[in-house]
Amino acid sequence: MAQVPIQRHVLDNGLRVVLSRDPRAPLVAVNLWYDVGSKHEKPGKTGFAHLFEHMMFQGSANVEKGQHFSLVQAAGGTLNASTWLDRTNYFETLPGHELELALWLEADRMASLLPAMTQEKLDNQRDVVKNERRWSVDNQPYGSWDEKMQALVYPEAHPYHHSTIGSMEDLSAASLEDVGEFFATWYAPNNAVLTVAGDFETDEALAMIEHHFGPIPPNDALPPPPDMTVDPLIGAPVRETIPDQVPLPRIYLASRIPPFGTDEFDALDVAADILGAGRASRLYASLVREQRLAQDASVFVFPIVGGASMFALWVTARPGVSTETLESATLAEVDRLAADGPTEGDLERVNNLHAAHLAGALERIGERADRLSMYTCLFDEPERINTESSRWAAVDARRVSEALQASLRPDNRVTLTYVPAEAAP
Amino acid sequence: MIARPIAGSPRPYQFPDFSYQRLDNGLGVWLVPLPDRELVSIHLLTDAGAASEDEAHAGIGDLTAQLLVTGTQRLDASAFAETTERLGFAVASESSWDSARASFTALGSKLDEGLALLVEMLRTPRLDSGEFDRLKGERLNDILQARADPGRLADESFLREVFADEVPYGRLSAGRPESVEALTVEDSRAFHATHYAPNVADIIISGAISSDSALAAVERHLGDWTGHAPEHRTIEPVQRGGRRIVLVDRPGSVQSELRVGHLGIDRHDPRYFPALVMAALLGGVFGSRLNVRLREELGYTYGARCSFDPRRAVGPFLASAAVQTEVTTDAIRELLGQLDRIREAPPTEVELAEVRDFLVGVFPLRFETTGGIASAIEPLAVYDQPHDWWQTYRGKLEAVGTEDVHRVAGELVQPDEALILVVGDASALRPALETAELGPVEVVAAG
Numbered sequence: 022m023a024q025v026p027i028q029r030h031v032l033d034n035g036l037r038v039v040l041s042r043d044p045r046a047p048l049v050a051v052n053l054w055y056d057v058g059s060k061h062e063k064p065g066k067t068g069f070a071h072l073f074e075h076m077m078f079q080g081s082a083n084v085e086k087g088q089h090f091s092l093v094q095a096a097g098g099t100l101n102a103s104t105w106l107d108r109t110n111y112f113e114t115l116p117g118h119e120l121e122l123a124l125w126l127e128a129d130r131m132a133s134l135l136p137a138m139t140q141e142k143l144d145n146q147r148d149v150v151k152n153e154r155r156w157s158v159d160n161q162p163y164g165s166w167d168e169k170m171q172a173l174v175y176p177e178a179h180p181y182h183h184s185t186i187g188s189m190e191d192l193s194a195a196s197l198e199d200v201g202e203f204f205a206t207w208y209a210p211n212n213a214v215l216t217v218a219g220d221f222e223t224d225e226a227l228a229m230i231e232h233h234f235g236p237i238p239p240n241d242a243l244p245p246p247p248d249m250t251v252d253p254l255i256g257a258p259v260r261e262t263i264p265d266q267v268p269l270p271r272i273y274l275a276s277r278i279p280p281f282g283t284d285e286f287d288a289l290d291v292a293a294d295i296l297g298a299g300r301a302s303r304l305y306a307s308l309v310r311e312q313r314l315a316q317d318a319s320v321f322v323f324p325i326v327g328g329a330s331m332f333a334l335w336v337t338a339r340p341g342v343s344t345e346t347l348e349s350a351t352l353a354e355v356d357r358l359a360a361d362g363p364t365e366g367d368l369e370r371v372n373n374l375h376a377a378h379l380a381g382a383l384e385r386i387g388e389r390a391d392r393l394s395m396y397t398c399l400f401d402e403p404e405r406i407n408t409e410s411s412r413w414a415a416v417d418a419r420r421v422s423e424a425l426q427a428s429l430r431p432d433n434r435v436t437l438t439y440v441p442a443e444a445a446p
Numbered sequence: 447m448i449a450r451p452i453a454g455s456p457r458p459y460q461f462p463d464f465s466y467q468r469l470d471n472g473l474g475v476w477l478v479p480l481p482d483r484e485l486v487s488i489h490l491l492t493d494a495g496a497a498s499e500d501e502a503h504a505g506i507g508d509l510t511a512q513l514l515v516t517g518t519q520r521l522d523a524s525a526f527a528e529t530t531e532r533l534g535f536a537v538a539s540e541s542s543w544d545s546a547r548a549s550f551t552a553l554g555s556k557l558d559e560g561l562a563l564l565v566e567m568l569r570t571p572r573l574d575s576g577e578f579d580r581l582k583g584e585r586l587n588d589i590l591q592a593r594a595d596p597g598r599l600a601d602e603s604f605l606r607e608v609f610a611d612e613v614p615y616g617r618l619s620a621g622r623p624e625s626v627e628a629l630t631v632e633d634s635r636a637f638h639a640t641h642y643a644p645n646v647a648d649i650i651i652s653g654a655i656s657s658d659s660a661l662a663a664v665e666r667h668l669g670d671w672t673g674h675a676p677e678h679r680t681i682e683p684v685q686r687g688g689r690r691i692v693l694v695d696r697p698g699s700v701q702s703e704l705r706v707g708h709l710g711i712d713r714h715d716p717r718y719f720p721a722l723v724m725a726a727l728l729g730g731v732f733g734s735r736l737n738v739r740l741r742e743e744l745g746y747t748y749g750a751r752c753s754f755d756p757r758r759a760v761g762p763f764l765a766s767a768a769v770q771t772e773v774t775t776d777a778i779r780e781l782l783g784q785l786d787r788i789r790e791a792p793p794t795e796v797e798l799a800e801v802r803d804f805l806v807g808v809f810p811l812r813f814e815t816t817g818g819i820a821s822a823i824e825p826l827a828v829y830d831q832p833h834d835w836w837q838t839y840r841g842k843l844e845a846v847g848t849e850d851v852h853r854v855a856g857e858l859v860q861p862d863e864a865l866i867l868v869v870g871d872a873s874a875l876r877p878a879l880e881t882a883e884l885g886p887v888e889v890v891a892a893g
Contacts, residue, residue: 097807
């Protein structure tokens with residue numbers, strides 16, 4: 022597979038810069054990862070990292086509210102941002118000759134967000150985020166599953182115990198002072214990675230980066246990373262039944278697993294695809310096609326790095342199938358894979374699917390830039406973008422089997438069962 | 447304030463060159479060689495969408511498309527999935543109103559094997575009765591699930607309420623439960639035998655290919671494909687008519703899903719480009735009027751948008767948002783206010799330029815992937831659009847002026863005729879909606 026070119030630089034203020042030149046299309050991607058996510062939130066401030074991300078679009082010293090979007094779009098670009106457990110990312114993809122516009126916009130808000138902040142803007146975005154929560158969680162069938170799962174997989178004091186979207190109460194309590202403190206603490210060049218990928222001239226791009234980001238002072242008092250220590254296993258089976266406005270019951274299973282970046286995580290990533298990716302996957306073949314117990318099946322791992330990650334799957338029951346039957350049939354497939362390990366065919370299948378999927382993802386320079394930022398922010402190793410395939414290919418049957426046996430055991434499993442509200446006891 | 451940096455000079459970009467030819471059996475072949483790519487995308491389109499069904503068999507097109515991937519006469523469902531996925535791709539097969547599409551994206555080295563399997567699936571599918579029953583059950587379950595999801599419920603209810611009873615577009619292209627329930631595997635076999643034929647089919651291949659060898663491969667696999675499918679039916683959309691509110695009761699909802707709109711344009715409407723620009727300005731980009739007013743000024747919603755859905759015949763024009771229950775009536779008033787406003791006066795040059803420049807400038811970004819390029823050829827094949835469609839596309843957008851936007855808004859945005867569809871908690875919403883004088887209110891049960 023073609024190698025993604027990588028050039029690294031560090032500015033004097035600590036900003037890590039990754040450049041990846043590819044002039045095939047006249048496009049450039051600018052991507053910033055700030056090493057701050059919902060795991061950095063203090064008690065009583067859940068949801069704040071994400072609310073803060075919204076405030077980053079409300080203007081800065083030289084940019085009006087809404088102008089970040091309008092300038093990039095008028096330049097023919099697309100943009101967005103997202104917040105998750107470990108990090109917050111901001112990204113633009115636009116015609117190559119507008120590279121400096123994106124750099125300037127990102128630098129202006131990194132340097133001087135606070136002069137533009139007002140109570141009115143905070144109140145407005147608080148309402149927007151509450152509506153985001155209603156739309157994605159509270160008014161959505163099964164919408165609460167990941168929030169509930171995090172709360173049960175991680176102990177109360179752990180930074181992954183609470184969801185990124187946060188609680189309505191904590192969102193209500195967020196203040197302008199919180200915005201100021203959060204910005205001063207986390208939004209510093211030495212807490213960020215800037216990736217530029219696509220069509221640019223290296224010297225020119227570096228000069229622009231230095232010009233716009235170079236003068237921004239670092240935070241010399243970055244807090245130490247939060248304590249993410251957690252037992253490798255949950256310790257006992259955990260079960261909860263949730264009556265919801267759903268026509269079909271659905272079972273969610275999750276286990277605590279070694280974090281993203283470890284060999285065990287890679288093995289479980291492969292296991293997740295053997296179980297859940299494609300129509301030849303174990304769960305689809307057995308539960309959906311052959312036994313006709315499930316309407317659908319989905320399996321995945323969370324690429325998070327703090328202490329422990331999560332392996333999760335869900336299966337939706339077909340009408341008339343009891344959740345007990347579906348659960349035991351699902352566990353039978355997981356246990357069979359753990360006990361016997363995958364076949365050569367399983368491994369060939371998921372490796373080839375993964376290679377093509379990766380090539381597809383890397384066709385888009387925005388995705389390439391995002392992965393370079395991710396590997397730099399989380400591991401200080403952008404080169405991992407080029408070893409993703411070989412790390413996958415190195416996973417053999419024994420590693421899959423051992424990783425499943427170590428993590429997917431009854432005393433390390435949370436079972437959430439959503440049932441139609443009217444049928445609930 | 448420091449002004450934005452001055453842009454460098456743009457590098458020209460053209461939509462990739464492609465070739466088109468028609469085989470003797472009528473199959474259209476579109477080839478887009480992109481020698482610097484690793485991947486290849488194949489899209490095989492047939493005129494076997496919902497417009498080719500009769501209403502008694504509504505949903506058979508979609509179910510047949512799904513059934514195709516459950517194997518061939520040689521390979522059963524399990525073997526077909528295993529064989530394709532070991533080559534590193536999964537075949538997708540789906541249908542819309544105007545076409546059915548089987549497609550995959552794979553590493554370029556898998557082109558020959560992949561094409562052979564795709565053609566085997568299309569020409570000699572298994573169409574097994576057991577798999578048919580399973581997929582039919584899954585479809586019925588999915589309809590059940592969709593009605594619990596407020597957004598999907600709103601989309602489906604809007605179609606049902608905005609079109610007159612006899613118009614097929616008043617349903618999802620995947621059918622209605624009543625019609626799907628009655629379908630049999632014989633219907634699917636008959637639909638396949640009638641509508642999957644070379645005279646109504648096109649194959650698009652983009653990516654790591656050379657035109658000569660790709661054409662030779664297509665001729666080898668599809669040159670002897672025979673059959674002649676009839677034309678799709680002609681759909682004549684009629685609106686149910688009149689401004690009114692339909693409130694779909696979903697007790698306990700903390701948000702209301704709003705769908706406000708009426709009939710729009712078809713694919714060949716001469717106002718296509720000004721309509722595209724007008725809809726983007728009103729609700730197609732982050733800085734559009736609807737999103738700025740309902741989200742960035744009022745905080746009523748996570749996002750508000752609108753768009754046309756042009757098909758072979760006239761599809762809907764639709765504005766949508768999910769708003770907090772408490773502000774539902776105000777949100778509807780604000781949304782209608784924006785529909786009135788765009789009719790009343792032309793936008794400023796500055797406002798128009800921002801949107802137009804986005805649509806023009808984002809052009810190369812839409813074609814980053816081999817799949818994106820193959821998809822861009824589809825309307826040329828399905829709607830017989832001129833082959834220079836993408837060559838002239840940006841020029842046509844640039845030609846849209848403020849008066850054009852004003853004119854098409856006056857013609858195509860009709861708040862007085864709009865259906866206002868609300869999915870939400872009727873006990874909380876009904877009194878306010880009934881006193882708001884926004885139109886007669888009808889409350890219906892979900893489903």
